[in-house]
Structure formats: structure tokens, C-alpha cells
Amino acid sequence: MFNPGGGCPGARMQVFGQQSETGQEEQGKRVSQLRQWPVQFHLVSPQAPYFQGADLLLSADCVAYALADFHKDYLKGRGLAIACPKLDHNQELYVEKLVQLVDDAKINTLTVMIMQVPCCSGLLALAKKALSQAQRQVPVKAIVVSLQGEILSEEWV
Amino acid sequence: MEKYLNQGIKPLIEQFPVLGDILNKYDIGCTDCTGGSCLLKDVVAIHNVSPQIEADLMYEIEKAIYPERDVVKRVVTEQDLQEKKELKYSPPVKQLVDEHSLILRWLDLVEDVLAYIQVDSEQAWQWIAAGADFSRNYADKLHHSKEEDILFTYVDQSLEIIQVMYEDHDHGRSHIKQVYKAVENQDVELAEKHLLAYRALLREHIKKENEILFPWMDRNLTDTQVGQLFAQFAAVNAELQVDEKYRQFVLEVEDKLKKQVS
Numbered sequence: 001m002f003n004p005g006g007g008c009p010g011a012r013m014q015v016f017g018q019q020s021e022t023g024q025e026e027q028g029k030r031v032s033q034l035r036q037w038p039v040q041f042h043l044v045s046p047q048a049p050y051f052q053g054a055d056l057l058l059s060a061d062c063v064a065y066a067l068a069d070f071h072k073d074y075l076k077g078r079g080l081a082i083a084c085p086k087l088d089h090n091q092e093l094y095v096e097k098l099v100q101l102v103d104d105a106k107i108n109t110l111t112v113m114i115m116q117v118p119c120c121s122g123l124l125a126l127a128k129k130a131l132s133q134a135q136r137q138v139p140v141k142a143i144v145v146s147l148q149g150e151i152l153s154e155e156w157v
Numbered sequence: 158m159e160k161y162l163n164q165g166i167k168p169l170i171e172q173f174p175v176l177g178d179i180l181n182k183y184d185i186g187c188t189d190c191t192g193g194s195c196l197l198k199d200v201v202a203i204h205n206v207s208p209q210i211e212a213d214l215m216y217e218i219e220k221a222i223y224p225e226r227d228v229v230k231r232v233v234t235e236q237d238l239q240e241k242k243e244l245k246y247s248p249p250v251k252q253l254v255d256e257h258s259l260i261l262r263w264l265d266l267v268e269d270v271l272a273y274i275q276v277d278s279e280q281a282w283q284w285i286a287a288g289a290d291f292s293r294n295y296a297d298k299l300h301h302s303k304e305e306d307i308l309f310t311y312v313d314q315s316l317e318i319i320q321v322m323y324e325d326h327d328h329g330r331s332h333i334k335q336v337y338k339a340v341e342n343q344d345v346e347l348a349e350k351h352l353l354a355y356r357a358l359l360r361e362h363i364k365k366e367n368e369i370l371f372p373w374m375d376r377n378l379t380d381t382q383v384g385q386l387f388a389q390f391a392a393v394n395a396e397l398q399v400d401e402k403y404r405q406f407v408l409e410v411e412d413k414l415k416k417q418v419s
């Protein structure tokens with residue numbers, strides 16, 4: 001059997017059927033809710049003005065592709081950093097940056113969005129590690145998104 | 158129906174007296190309430206009833222207002238049930254709920270502490286004095302002021318339920334004043350009267366907050382507001398720094414009384 005992802009459920013190939021709940025094409029254009037650049041976690045600086053006192057969204061790379069309303073419902077009003085807990089190198093730097101974001105940039109809240117695949121929970125673990133090292137505490141919310149773009153859970157941790 | 162949802166509950170009950178009976182049947186005692194400025198929609202939302210009860214209640218209310226109408230009862234979905242299943246608080250609200258737990262632990266000890274006057278009066282009066290200090294500086298100064306000065310400012314403070322919370326806090330304060338007086342004069346009867354009344358008042362008050370007010374507020378707070386609340390609470394905690402001291406106090410009395418019993 002062809003299985004390009006090997007044994008990893010996070011990389012197993014799947015094909016979803018066409019999805020259009022209403023059966024109609026969507027009309028109109030939406031504006032982007034992104035208010036910063038860059039977004040990749042290795043590239044962003046905790047000193048950036050858009051992180052100061054912000055509600056920070058730390059999103060796994062794949063989330064924005066799966067979740068149709070990512071901009072409208074989650075990115076809007078938030079500072080963004082994206083990362084892949086499975087493939088990115090040097091994730092200790094992510095922990096350090098998060099500590100700086102909590103302690104120095106004094107972010108207001110941290111929302112961690114991940115995919116339902118098991119390895120993606122590494123991003124939440126990373127956030128918890130950073131919080132345990134930070135001097136300040138902030139509310140952390142975890143949101144899990146299914147491969148087909150539904151919100152599976154959304155709760156404060 | 159929309160127009161009735163936005164009307165005050167008191168005038169509505171006057172207009173449709175059967176509404177009072179329906180609300181009483183569902184244990185929502187608006188008829189005894191002294192104020193009655195809550196809107197019908199708030200009454201239903203605030204009481205945090207199960208989705209099925211909410212559907213039944215709304216059906217009965219609509220039927221009472223429009224007897225001639227063919228009212229359709231809302232179907233409760235699996236998702237409604239899932240969402241309501243467990244009470245999960247946001248971190249700042251959870252902090253208040255945890256403070257309630259410590260306050261309740263002290264209230265659970267009150268009766269035994271009073272009885273202890275017969276065993277070791279000096280020790281018992283010392284605990285009663287320390288308990289009054291706990292009530293004043295932890296339950297009131299730390300906890301109630303987080304509610305009054307911070308949390309309640311996030312909602313319309315003229316709401317009936319918020320007014321009732323303020324009144325409860327005030328009654329609690331006057332009971333504790335009397336407990337201080339009792340300590341000063343070693344007046345057992347006065348201590349007993351006001352400590353037991355304080356216990357009954359706060360147990361009921363905490364139940365209302367944990368089960369009705371806080372879940373309702375949490376449902377309406379944005380994530381940004383949750384973060385702001387958390388930071389404001391952290392500032393109060395850092396300023397007062399009383400948590401550890403009073404945790405120790407409750408633990409100590411629990412420990413000593415337990416040893417006494419065993």
C-alpha cells in the first residue's frame with residue numbers, strides 16, 4: 001500500500017470530498033485580517049510593536065489552510081506567530097521567544113491553535129513550557145482544528 | 158415574542174400573572190424578587206438552566222403570552238447538550254471560584270469552632286477572631302473587591318443579579334462587624350448568631366455566583382477581556398499578598414479540629 005507518511009498519522013494521505021454546505025458559490029471578497037509581517041516564529045521579533053500588550057495567536061502552520069474562517073474568527077485583532085512543531089528546527093528558541101513575549105512584551109492572552117494530529121500538540125506543550133519559565137502568567141487558550149476545518153475543542157488551559 | 162424578551166420581568170408578570178407561576182415551577186423565583194428590573198431574556202440566560210429546561214420554559218412562556226398561537230418547541234440538539242455539560246471557567250473567573258472554595262472551607266469549620274468554646278475557650282476565641290480577620294481581609298477585601306471593583310464593571314451593574322450580589326456583600330460585612338463585637342466582649346450568643354447567619358448567607362451567595370452568575374459572565378467575556386481581568390486580578394493579588402497567609406490559617410484550624418475529633 002502506498003503510504004508516503006509512513007506510520008505517522010499526521011502525515012498519512014487522505015482525500016476529502018468536495019465541500020460546499022449550501023451548494024452555492026460564495027460571493028464577495030473579504031479583507032485580510034493580518035496586520036503584521038513577518039509571521040513565521042523564527043522571523044518575528046518579540047519587541048515588535050504589534051506584540052506589545054497584544055492577544056497573541058500562536059498557530060500551527062497548517063491551521064490557516066484547514067480553517068475557512070481563520071481570518072474572520074481567529075486572526076482578527078490578534079498578533080500572529082506561526083510554527084510547525086513537527087518540522088521546525090531549534091524549537092528551544094521558540095520557548096525563549098514566548099517567554100520574552102509574556103514577560104517583556106506583556107501579551108494579554110495566548111491562543112494556541114493546532115491541528116488534531118498527535119504531533120501538533122507539541123506546540124501546546126511548548127507554550128506550557130514557556131509559561132512555566134516566565135515570570136508573568138497569562139490566560140492560555142487551546143483550540144484544536146480537524147483536518148476538514150471544524151473546531152474540535154476550544155478551551156482555557 | 159422578541160418584544161417581550163426585551164421587557165422587564167416585573168411588569169410582564171403583572172400583565173401575565175401566570176408567568177410568575179411558570180418561573181416558580183422552574184425554580185426561578187422572580188416573584189419574590191424585590192427589584193425586578195431584569196429583562197425576560199436575561200432571566201432565562203442568567204439562570205444557566207439545561208438546554209432542555211430552557212426549551213420547555215420558553216415554550217411555556219410563549220404559550221402563556223400567545224395562547225392562540227401554534228407555538229413550536231425548540232428542538233435541543235446534541236451540540237447544545239455538549240456545550241452545557243460541564244462548567245468550565247476562564248482563568249480569572251476560576252481564580253474567584255478557587256477563592257470561594259477556601260471561604261467555604263472556613264464556613265464548614267464555623268460550627269465546630271463555636272462548639273470548641275466549651276473545650277478551650279481561649280483557643281476558640283482566637284480562631285473566631287482570626288476567622289473574622291479572614292472574612293474581612295480575604296473574603297471581603299481581596300475577593301469581594303475583585304468582584305465589585307473589577308469583574309462587575311464588565312457588565313451592566315444595574316442588572317438585578319448584580320444588585321443582589323452587592324446587597325449580599327453588604328449583609329456579610331454587617332455580620333462580621335457583629336462578630337468582631339462578640340470577640341471583644343466574648344459574647345457567645347452574639348458570635349453564634351452572626352457567624353451562622355454569615356455562613357448561610359455566603360453559602361447561598363457563592364452557589365449563585367458559581368452556578369449562575371459566573372458561567373453567564375464567562376459566556377459573554379471576549380478573550381481580550383479575559384486577559385484584562387486576569388492582569389487586573391494579578392495586580393490586586395500582588396498588592397495584598399494575603400492568599401498564602403489565609404490558606405495556612407484555614408489549614409491549621411482544619412488540622413487541629415480534626416485531631417481533636419479523632
Ligand SMILES: [Fe+2]
Nearest residue numbers: 301304322366
Ligand atoms: Fe460575591
Ligand SMILES: [Fe+2]
Nearest residue numbers: 257304363366
Ligand atoms: Fe464571590
